[in-house]
Amino acid sequence: MTQHxxxxxxxxxxxxxxxxxxxxxxxxxxxxxxxxxxxxxxDYQSAYAAWKSAAQRSVDNAMMRYFIVHLxxxxxxxxxxxxxxxxxxx
Numbered sequence: 264m265t266q267h268x269x270x271x272x273x274x275x276x277x278x279x280x281x282x283x284x285x286x287x288x289x290x291x292x293x294x295x296x297x298x299x300x301x302x303x304x305x306d307y308q309s310a311y312a313a314w315k316s317a318a319q320r321s322v323d324n325a326m327m328r329y330f331i332v333h334l335x336x337x338x339x340x341x342x343x344x345x346x347x348x349x350x351x352x353x
Contacts, residue, residue, distance in 0.1 A: 276334040277334060303334065307333075
């Protein structure tokens with residue numbers, strides 16, 4: 264059964280990624296070529312489940328960290344729909 268557009272949950276994209284950090288107090292990766300891009304997820308709940316799974320797989324490496332990025336906030340920083348956002352100025 265398909266959902267109608269008016270009853271469908273909004274797609275709020277989240278990116279899950281991680282890697283080995285240079286320092287536990289920062290967010291700089293030791294080697295960008297080995298950053299693990301877990302995936303892009305349509306909601307926070309599924310992103311959290313993927314984050315938790317990835318973090319548990321790397322529990323033996325204290326320098327390994329995974330993050331969830333709220334892509335929907337970057338795409339719509341003011342909570343406005345793309346059609347409602349002001350046009351970029353040159």
